[in-house]
Amino acid sequence: MLSTQFKLALSAISVAVLAGCVNYAGIHAKGKLNTPQDIPSETVLDVHAPAAVNWPQDKWWEKFEDPQLNRLIQDALASNPDIAEVQARMDRATAFMDYANADRYPSVDAGAGISRSRLARSDDYAGLGNRYITLRSLDVQFGYTFDLWGGKRAAWESALNRATAAEVDVQSARLNLAASVAKAYNQLAFSWELLDLSERDLDRLEKMLTLSKQRFKLGLDNQSQLKLVEGLRNRASAQAIEGRNDIEISKLQLATLSGKGLDRALSIQRPQRMKPYVDGLPSNIPAELLGRRPDIVAARLRVEAELKNTDAVKADFYPNINLVASVGVHSLIGDGFFDSVSKFWRIAPAVTLPIFDAGRLRSTLRASNADLDVAIAQYNKTLNTAFHDVGASATQIHSLAGQVSEQEKARASTFESFTLAHDRYNVGQDSFLDYLNAERQLISDETQLALLRSKQVDASISLLVALGGGFRTAH
Structure with missing residues (x-):
């Protein structure tokens, strides 16, 4: 009888103890992961980029077929401090992963x-x-x-996901660095082309100034007209000086990105004109993009890491x-x-x-859930930004294609007008001043065309990055 009463009492005490133990009832994350269906974008993408193309491949910059650009990007990927920084972060995350794994063993x-x-x-x-x-x-x-409740394994899996995310961050940094070098190289090519046009305009105004001085001596022009031409000539000279400076600045930027020191700029030659080679979008972007953008993959891995960390914290509530x-x-x-x-x-x-801890475990779990909500929000933001990047780049490419087409027509008309003015001047039907004015409009149209073509290349590079630059997740 006593034995039965003792067992009943012991059972009651056990139930009371367990009921009084710390628990995590009512604590949970609030965030929700978005999917491509939550941010519909297919219609806009189809309208602005109807052509279907393949996804970018690794080393996409080789498509520009410029050996000097290839060397600059290779130097940057090997020597730029930004890459060394993210690799060090990856090593740190890997060390924490190894530590968490070691904690599972005796x-x-x-x-x-x-x-x-x-x-x-x-x-x-x-x-x-x-x-x-x-x-x-x-x-x-x-x-x-x-590890009765899997807390140590969850902690290790959390660290593993963080380490993998850090590894993907390296790929993201490499992609962005390659794009920065390619855009800086495109800027150098444009600066050189702009200098050619500035020097042509300066030569035109030198001839116009000579003619204006002759007309002033003959009394055909007044001093105000002469000073106006002198001012135009001086302004053109300043633009040519600025153009040479832009070339040197672009070279220094490329040298800095390459991580080889400023003297690397001395060996950079004039680039050939870059041409865009992306004029459409791959099919099935909403589904495929999630595994082809390194920033999306890294953000998702960090969500998984916080989920596992929450599981690890919950395990501390159990005996x-x-x-x-x-x-x-x-x-x-x-x-x-x-x-x-x-x-x-x-x-x-x-x-x-754990029976009583003044709320320490519950506070820790609330903090863990808040970290999970932050990771989810960052993932949703990254996903939203990714679709914006693709849409904005595709829209810009579509718009620039139309602008370049119209500007080429304008340049063709202006060139025809310039040719006629040249012919009329040769037969004495127009003055040399009329000929120089026709050349001014031609230079202006060619400058605008060069600018639009440079923007096309930049937009092409931006779209390559927006599509992941050849990255493909294995996770």
Whole structure:
């Protein structure tokens, strides 16, 4: 009867203890991962880029067929400090992953020691004191915390996802760096083309100034007209100087991006004109883009990392078992060190159960869920930005194609007008001034055309980056 009553009491106490334990009821994340269906974009993408093309391939910059550009990008990927920084972050994340993995396994430590001491009379059983003893010890200690609820594995998986995200960050940094070099190279090509046009305009105004001086001496023009032409000539000269400066600045930017020092700029030659080679979008972008943009993949991995971290925190709410054991020898007698009387062993299992912690565990879980919500929000933002990048680049390419087409027609008409003015001047039907004015409009149209073509190349590079630049996740 007593035994039955004792069992009932023990059961009641157990239920009460478990009921009073810390729990995580009511704590959960609030965020929701968006999908491509949550941000419909197919109609806009189809309208602005109807042509179906393949996804970009790795080393997409080789499509520009410029060996100098290839070397500059290779130098940048090998030597730019930005790449070294993200690689160091990847190494750090990998180290934390290895640490979390090691925490799942038992620990074994060995110790050895020797000590010499003088006994006080109060410590001497014989009551004599003034005795000296030498203690020799050798032991092996074993420790293990059982992962009953999967908390340690979840912590390791969380660290694994963070390390993988850091690895993907390296690919993202490489993609953005290659794009920066390609755009800077395109700017250099445009600056050189602009300088050619500026020098042509300067030459035109030099001739116009010579003619104006002659007309002033003959009384055909007044001083105001002469000064106006002088001002135009000086302005053109300043633009030519600025053009040369733009070339040097672009070279220095490329040298800095390459990570090879400013002297690298001295070996950079005039680029050939770059031509865009992307004029459409691949099919099935909403589904495919998620696995082809490194920033999206990294953001998703960080969401998975926070999910696993939340699981690890929840495991701390449950009871767990620790096991500590040791075996070895202690001896006061040197020649009896390994005798049976010197040997010892100890095993100490322990059960831990959180009952009251003033809200520490619940606060930790709330913080973990908040981190998860942050990761989800960042993923949704990254996904939204990715579709914007694709749409904006495709729209710009579509618009620039129309602008270039119209500007080419304008340039063709202006060139025809310039040719007619040249012919009329040769037969004496127009003045040299009329001929120079026709050339001015031609230079203006060619400058605008060069600008639009440069923008086309930049938009093409932006679209390549927006489509992931050949990245393809294996995760």
